[in-house]
Amino acid sequence: MEAIQKTISPFLSSNITADSVSTYLSGCISYLQQHPDFDSFNRLHFLTQLALPLQRHFGKLVTDLQLDLNTTDGVLNYKAADIFSPDALNLQAFPGGKNYSNTALVQLGKQLFFEPGLSGNNKVSCVTCHDPAKHFTDGLPKSLTIDGHSHVARNAASLLYAGYQYGQFWDGRAKSVEEQVKTVLNNEQEMNGGEIVISALLARKTYYKIVLDSIFPASIDSINITEKVAMALAAYVRTLNFRNGRFDQYLQGNATVLTTHEIDGFNLFMGKAQCGTCHFAPLFNGLTPPLYNLSELEVLGTTSTDNLLKPELDSDAGRIRIFPISYYDKAFKTPTVRNTSATGPYMHNGAFKTLEAVIEFYNKGGAVGMGLSLPNQTLSARPLNLSKEEVSDIISFLHTLEDKIPNQGPVTFSTK
Known part of the structure; x- marks a missing residue:
């Protein structure tokens, strides 16, 4: 934030929008300085009250000053209000x-x-x-x-x-x-x-x-x-992108739609639980920022069942069958966690019946964290030390990502 502030300082006295950018930028820096602890940092407050308003005003300033320069091959829509806007990523x-x-x-x-x-x-x-x-x-x-x-x-x-x-x-x-x-x-x-x-x-x-x-x-x-x-x-x-869950409504200004536990769950998801290090915002899948030009794969060491007291590695070799290099042994795509509350069972093998079991797998550090041998595991093997209450809050947050599915009945064509 300080680097951005220094870089754009020549433009921060140009108009009223520049004043807003300067105010929100200073607010972001101040909030970050006052809340340095990684685990307790209130990410949702920072996003909704500071970072996203900053992005909205900054985007307007860039447009006003005709400084547009899209370096993402059109993937990011610079005309969108912010990264969580439904049109932020250009599907085309x-x-x-x-x-x-x-x-x-x-x-x-x-x-x-x-x-x-x-x-x-x-x-x-x-x-x-x-x-x-x-x-x-x-x-x-x-x-x-x-x-x-x-x-x-x-x-x-x-x-x-x-x-x-x-x-x-x-x-x-x-x-x-x-x-x-x-x-x-x-x-x-x-x-x-x-x-x-x-x-x-x-x-x-x-x-x-x-x-x-x-x-x-x-x-x-x-x-x-x-x-x-x-x-x-x-x-x-490609039309199946509804973005109408309660989390989306909250980011669009409905401050009453999330509970305290759901807000805490988002902060845990993006913080202590480290889910957001692979399930990237805004779609919470493996689409990697900042250019959003790559879909990431990970090696988790998924087990053959959700019995984590007697864990055994799943036999599926994953992407190595497509690209026979050791890095891809048991590598699988990172799916979106949007709608996971309604799309169980989970993992590539469907072995995990509940979200509680999925989070406990991560809580233990995947295969290596449970004592299994998987030299190329990309998931950190360090236990997350999430409490039962924290697991419950994360699951509560995941429910806010559940879309309401509009009627998808088949259409009928006229041959006249």
Whole structure:
């Protein structure tokens, strides 16, 4: 803050906005000096009363003085009020994000999301594993395969905020939502669909073909049917960013919507519990600031069950199967904790049934903290020493990140 103050000092006497910037900047520095203790620092007060107002006024000052210089390749929207504004991150800057603005494509994707005809047995749709009523998960440790008799290798993560990532799937192997969708459509255990199945669907339900032809001109021959369907589904998935939880309402000015325990939980999450060192604001996922140009993976040493009295490492090797270097052994993507209160069970293997168990795993320092051997663990092995009350407060805060899901029923197209 002092460095910023010195750097922008030539501009702090230019207008009324500059006076506000100077006032909030001095206020930030003063508050930081008066509250130096890491664990007891009231981060939410600092954010809402000082840092975010500073950002809002500073952004206006930059605009007024025509000093705009976006160094994030368009990922950050400098016109947004602050980093917690719903439009702070530009969705179109993420892989495939430009399709998000095509309304017709989004509506088609929404219809196809509920369409069992995309699967080889005409029984399974996207909603089978990503149910809007369950915050776009299925509530199972691992989803059932298409035959209904076995399970896939990993937990079905929620699709909420999936568009704000540079890698999809738990191991980050897909570089866009489109690529992820195509992988699932063609996977024999999941949808078992693909070009032949989709072509048969379009022959039966001609309104899909009519809509596709209206979106994709006949001159575009290089895009096959599976890719077009994947683009539509991905466009719909990118709309699943609601940002309407009570925490968001609080940051937007509703000071009565959070309890003292929930506020304490946020301060613990970002402070003593160190959750915020991997689950970065504002989306609380692995999208790393300040440039937000990388989706982070971590090695936690997730156990095979949530019995932490007899811990055993999960056998899933993670990202090393994609990139065979030791750093990626048992590495998995850091998901968002938005909506975790509604999307259990947890971890890539779905082995943790409750948030209490998840936090206790971190409280113990992951695998290494529990005495298991994992030389490349990126999670600190030092115990967090969180009390039961502190764990309860953190969970209370996580509940404030739960979105209210608007009606996501399928749309119906007119062929007239």
